Amino acid sequence: MTMTLKASAAGGGKVAIFSGTDLAPFNDPQAHLDRLYFHSDLAYPTVIQTVTGSFTLPALAASAGPAYTNPAIVLFAHGRSGIPAVLGRLTSPAVGWCGSVPVQMDQYGAGRFVTLGADATHVVAHAVWWCHRTGGFPAITLTYEIDILDLILQ
Structure with missing residues (x-):
């Protein structure tokens, strides 16, 4: 073609x-x-701000499971009117932050996952985990780089 x-x-x-x-x-x-x-006549989303930072997930004992989702972890205020589209990367560990990303796994196949999102005022993360009854997870600090787009989703 x-x-x-x-x-x-x-x-x-x-x-x-x-x-x-x-x-x-x-x-x-x-x-x-x-x-x-x-x-050139079509509008394309553009990055209007890039924010870097980190957050820590606390240690998790096996008795906290088997499955748990924590409340939203507020990363930062985005300052937009509405809910903006966001794109993210975890920089430690280095991985695209698309969907639910595994950040810790144990020998039983259980894991801790984080997702990225935004609400009307903040960019947020959610952590979900599944623990084996004899396992658990140590605390972990994750660093990120998040792009705020000019596209308002809602």
Whole structure:
């Protein structure tokens, strides 16, 4: 499939990258989203702030299980009106913070997982764990890097 880069100074200047050689995606991007890789008329979410920090999950005894979800762990105030889209990375351990990320596992296959989210005022984390009756988890400090996007979800 042919890739086309088209730019036009006429009409305020447009730029597009699309598949194919006809100009339909350039002229009517909404009707040809399946062929577009980029079009300057479309709005794309952008990162407006990156915040780094850390939080500590306390030690967890086997008697605290078998399954438990803690209240939201407030990481920081995002300062946006509404609930913003957030993207995150745990930097220690180094892993993308997508979905429920395992941060501790024991020899029985039980684990401690963290998820990233936001509410109307704060970026938050949730920790969920499943403990074997004879196991537990030591305290762990996690460091993160979180991007706040200009996209308001709600």
